[in-house]
Amino acid sequence: MAAEAAHPVDSARREADEAKLRLSGVAKSYAGRRRGTVQAIGGIDLDVRPGEFVSLVGPSGCGKSTLLYIIGGFIGADGGSVLCDGREVSGPGPDRGIVFQEFALFPWKTVLGNVTWALARRGVSRKDRPEQARRLLSLVGLDEAGRLYPSELSGGMKQRVAIARTLAMDSEVLLMDEPFGALDAQTRALLQEELLRIWDETGKTVLFVTHSVEEALYLSDRIVVLSSRPSRVRDVITPGFPRPRTREQVLADSSYAALYERIWAELREEGPA
């Protein structure tokens, strides 16, 4: 006997239950000193599934960073709700790690010290920290750099340490705010490849803010295009390039050019915030 087709309402409910992150009507305004109230986010609904890689693109100033900080629990929303694993987010938590564009390392600690700090915060025993820190540094390609200080590192190396430190927290959700925005093109391409490898190895759920349509297309399962301020979800694109993927395969895919043009056309229409 043929299997019964799932009832559409049941499958919608199951998908919702499985959401790692669930944003419902998230809104945020800032009280400006000179400009009056700035309504940054107008009401965002979005579900992110466990292990999914989702990118957020949108015009400058539309509230992408704000949204990430709300999900991280660093600032509160004025309206709506954010659920992580079905629990309301009310502040920062070990289930959500954040990587910023600016590397935010402790300059007085070595590379190893920066990563060990995060392991200590997570409650890893003193005995196990050096071994785990070395494993994480190896994962981001920094086996030899443990004794160096941040001032001795290139931008790309600093960002690798920042990623290792966030991985040390072992958060299931990684919130990444233009993590490669300050890097040169070659380093950026290398780190994109490494991020995909790490994501594949660790199964993290990633929400990734970027200004680069190429980057979003290469990395993501889904791309969320936000409108200009007060931002809403304007479009959600599922590129569907096979995984594991290489940049060359993605660029050569017959649907790449049309997707690229579609996202750019939407961003052009929205204009700057």
Ligand SMILES: Nc1ncnc2c1ncn2[C@@H]1O[C@H](COP(=O)(O)OP(=O)(O)OP(=O)(O)O)[C@@H](O)[C@H]1O
């Ligand atoms: N602390 C704040 N106080 C007042 N206004 C703020 C504050 N933070 C952000 N804003 C305003 O809220 C809006 C959204 O800012 P946000 O940095 O979240 O946008 P973004 O999409 O990440 O920008 P970009 O693409 O340029 O990085 C902007 O108009 C910004 O000026």
